[in-house]
Amino acid sequence: MIERHKHLLTPLPQRPVFKRLLAYAKSHWKILSVAMVLLVGGTGAEILGPILIKIFIDDFLTPGVFDLQPLIFLGAGYVLLHLSAAVMNYTQSLLFQKTALKIIQKLRIDIFEKVEQLGLSFFDQFPTGGLVSRITNDTEQVKELYVSVLATFLQNIVFLIGVFAAMFYLNVQLALFCLVLLPMIYIIMHLYRKFSSAYYAEMSEKLSELNARLNESIQGMAIIQLFRQERRMNREFKKINEAHHNAWYKSMKLDGLLLRPAVDFISIMALVLVLTFFGITSLNSPVEIGVLYAFVNYLDRFFEPVNQIMQRLSIFQQAMISAGRVFRLMDHDEFAPAKTGTADPQITKGEIEFRNVTFSYDGRQDVLKNISFKVNEGDTLALVGHTGSGKSSIINLLMRFYTVEHGEILIDGIPVEEFSNEELRSKMGLVLQDPFLFVGDVTHNIRLFDSDISDSKVKEAAEFVHADPFIRELPKGYGHPVGERGATFSSGQRQLLSFARTMAKEPKILVLDEATASVDTETETEIQKALEKMRRGRTTIAIAHRLSTIKNADHILVLYQGRIVEQGKHEELLAQKGLYEKMYLLQQGAEKLAVSEQGPAI
Incomplete structure (x- = not known):
């Protein structure tokens, strides 16, 4: 690949990439708004469940009051909440994924249209397998961002906000203590994004090289077999595949360290904090069992979405790197030569004339030098x-x-x-x-x-x-x-x-x-x-x-x-x-x- 195409391998900053990806969702704002309302409703229904259990424990079970009518209403409300949450979550998930597929469909069309507009000078130098990788593999990774990551992030962020709201409703002091967890989780996410972006960029590039080598080998298989180059091609393919494997292995080690284990450790510390708080409180005043149950339940529910977010950070990182590669290509300005001027001339005779034409493909060595001729x-x-x-x-x-660099080409006396x-x-x-x-x-x-x-x-x-x-x-x-x-x-x-x-x-x-x-x-x-x-x-x-x-x-x-x-x-x-x-x-x-x-x- 020549020097002017090296920038296509450099990852774009993630913030502008993310903004461009979100811009694709603007035309679907109506259906996304409906999905968001359903998301909030479903999340709210899930969050209210433990509060109903708390009411049952503290107001009915602990004092031994079993009034049938309130219990029926409480139980029916609990079942209804779970049913409505299931329906709303299913519907919002379907709407988000349907929109995601439409967005990726549009993105693939956009990048394919852009590739068709590029000049032959680009295709002369850029490997075909790399282009195929961008249009297929990279857009597939971006699809996962819309389908499984953004919807999960939205749902879990709304859920976390609801969990903290419920915690503050139950006990303001303990909820304030639990806020200490947020900076710790943010630090883990920041470290993960910082290190994983380099690994995923290397993985994507090696995958492009694999596709390029595979495409070249299949098209040239007759020559490979004729000159008995199978072993050499196998060695080269194995070398690239090994580099791709090593990049994957680095990311897997990072995932194993900073995703589930680190979050699980913080969750254990949070549980110890809650139990310690209630233990100290019980020395001076009675503890409401329902509140303790609700807090432990909310802590468990708090860390489950955090774990889901952390586990999808790897998909998020891959998608952002892939999207950056796609947008690099879409921003490339090596277009095919286009029409100049406002006139609309027609070819009627077919006379051709070259006047002192000099041309170079690479800008250094001229392949045509002062060419002049005329064809009547x-x-x-x-x-x-x-x-x-x-x-x-x-x-x-x-x-x-x-494009003609020096000289002029005429058809019927008009510049081409x-x-x-x-x-x-x-x-x-x-x-x-x-x-x-x-x-x-x-x-x-x-x-x-x-x-x-x-x-x-x-x-x-x-x-x-x-x-x-x-x-x-x-x-x-x-x-x-x-x-x-x-x-x-x-x-x-x-x-x-x-x-x-x-x-x-x-x-x-x-x-x-x-x-x-x-x-x-x-x-x-x-x-x-x-x-x-x-x-x-x-x-x-x-x-x-x-x-x-x-x-x-x-x-x-x-x-x-x-x-x-x-x-x-x-x-x-x-x-x-x-x-x-x-x-x-x-x-x-x-x-x-x-x-x-x-x-x-x-």
């Missing part, structure tokens, strides 16, 4: 050169995947920055060397979500590029299922489908990035015939690996280390006795050698 309407321009000469970079700039994305993408067709197919069927991959492309137009495009014969031979024809990345199709078949996809949109400008490199010779012959038809009336820029395929181009640019070193037609370049001629003779020799090694045809 309907002409074909071929780009040739060794690997790394800058051919694909010219295509990337023309498609506005990257002034066109809308819709205009550029609808009027420019791009066919890559490695075509990408989506899960679906053949028709879906040719139409590609464009409802304006009818089934007849899909078939017409397939016939145009000679893909129709092999599609008809498929068991389900145009409805034949396509797996992930079109793995069940040959490279030539995938390329034909990408040709059909491009032609279905009827682009004004056609861009071919070594489009026939993955196609066998027989299929290439058919595609070349289709390309002749495709180029008619369209401006075409073609990156050519096989020089024999661009003999008829109107103009050829020969690139070397980011510069145009030769240009002209095929015959003119051969006559110059330069780099183009060397490349052409080498390819001709290689092709003749391949033919001679095959032997005579049978």
